[in-house]
Amino acid sequence: MRTRPKAGCPPTSPHPSPHPNRRRPPHRALRPLLAALLTAAIVAPLTGAARPEIPAPPPATLAPLTPTTLHSTYAANRTNAATAARMATAHGDPHRAAADRALATPSRHLLAFDGRGAGQVTEVLGDLAHADHIAVLVPGSDTSLDTYTRFHRTAAALYTDLTHRTAPGTHVAVIAWLGYETPATISPTVATATRADEAAPRLRAFVRHLRAAAPAGAHVSLLCHSYGSVVCGRAAPALAADDIALIGSPGTGADSVAALHTRARVWAARGSGDWVAHVPHVRADLFGTTVGFGTDPVSAAFGARVFDAAGADHSGYFTPGSASLANLARITLGETSEVTHA
Incomplete structure (x- = not known):
């Protein structure tokens, strides 16, 4: 016969609770956290879903990319950007119109341009036809035509640093590759590889075409x-x-x-001020979707060549004068022995 608890005392359980100081296995502890983040992230895309689509022409029809077609490619994409600017103006979106108009100026070298939706653009800084060393920048979340100026500044900072380092007769080029629809920072897609899986074949194809337009043996x-x-x-x-x-x-x-199954040298860096250090480096199956990206690339277990990024925050890796920018320039130039390590 069970006895009733005394007044003011909690009832006892026939199954004692785990020791209060015993830690749950890491993957079990993270599952509710990741689930909560995923659920909360759904709010942002839904609130933004009602934004009217910005009209723009389809991408220009281009000849295969070769050294001799570079200038006609640049011109065709600038013309397309100018048309997109006029359509955005007529649609009542001055911010997008200004972004398109800036890309249409004669100084811009666009390998690709698509003003529809969030927009995509691939831009060259430098002389691609004669470049000995080429850096392709692949951006993260919240990068679109509306925020492209920020991404362009990143590419320009690297290009400026490279030109100060190279000897006369050595040519460099930096390519800002916004060739995919990036996820929003607060969204379910940012925690899964869905957008990356869509972008990966495009990036592979782009680098293959890039090799056809650049000098043979260029370092990419x-x-x-x-x-x-x-x-x-x-x-x-x-x-x-x-x-x-x-x-x-x-x-x-x-x-x-x-x-990764690559023959490329693989490097990794994270600044001490980067909030991404607090993102759980796990993968978990939640609601039929794999969330998270696994092993930390700067960990010894991953096996990358870890280089110094000093105190860089998440947006600070290309800050002029920084350790991270200097090391990224050395990697671009193939000066691997000069890269400083963390």
């Missing part, structure tokens, strides 16, 4: 920031790159460099 580096490192991780097999640098990475979806 991919510098992949934040969610862009997930894209590069997915694209790594058969990617025609010499170096892949993962910066501010939440993970790649691979457990190690070997699992």
Whole structure:
């Protein structure tokens, strides 16, 4: 016969609770956290879903990319951007119109342009036809035509640093590759590889076409920031790159460099001020979807060449004068022995 508890005392349970100081297994502890984040993230896309689509022409029809077609490619994409600017103005979107108009100016070298939706653009800084060293920047979340100025500044900072380092007769080019629809920072897609899986074949194809337009034997580096490192991780097999640098990475979806199946040198860095250090480096199946990207790229277990990014925050890897920018320039130039390590 069970006795009733005394007044003011909690009832006893026939099954004693676990020891209060016993830690739950890490994957079990993280499941509710990831589930909560995923559920909360649904709010942002739904609130933004009602935004009217910005009209723009379809991308220009272009000849295969070669050194001799570069200038006609640039001109066709500038013309397309100018048309997109006029359509955005007529639609009543001055911000997008200004972004399109800036890309249509004669000084811009666009390998690709698509003003529809969030927009995509691939831009060259430097002389691609004669470049000995080429850096391809792959951006992370919240990068679109509306925020492209920020991404362009990143590419310009690297290009300026490179030109100060190179000897006369050595040519460099930096390519800002916004060739996919990036996820929003607060969204369910940012925690899964869905967008990266869509982007990876495009990035592989772009680098292959890039090789056809650049001088034979040009050194090609991919510098992949934040969610862009997930894209590069997915694209790594058969990617025609010499170096892949993962910066501010939440993970790649691979457990190690070997699992990337790439012949490229793989680098990684994270500044001490980067909030991504607090993102759980796990993968878990939630609601039929794999959430998270696994092993931390700067960990010894991953096996990348970890370089110094000093105190960089998540947006600070390309800050002029910073340790991270200097090391990214050295990687681009193939000066691997000069890269400083963390």
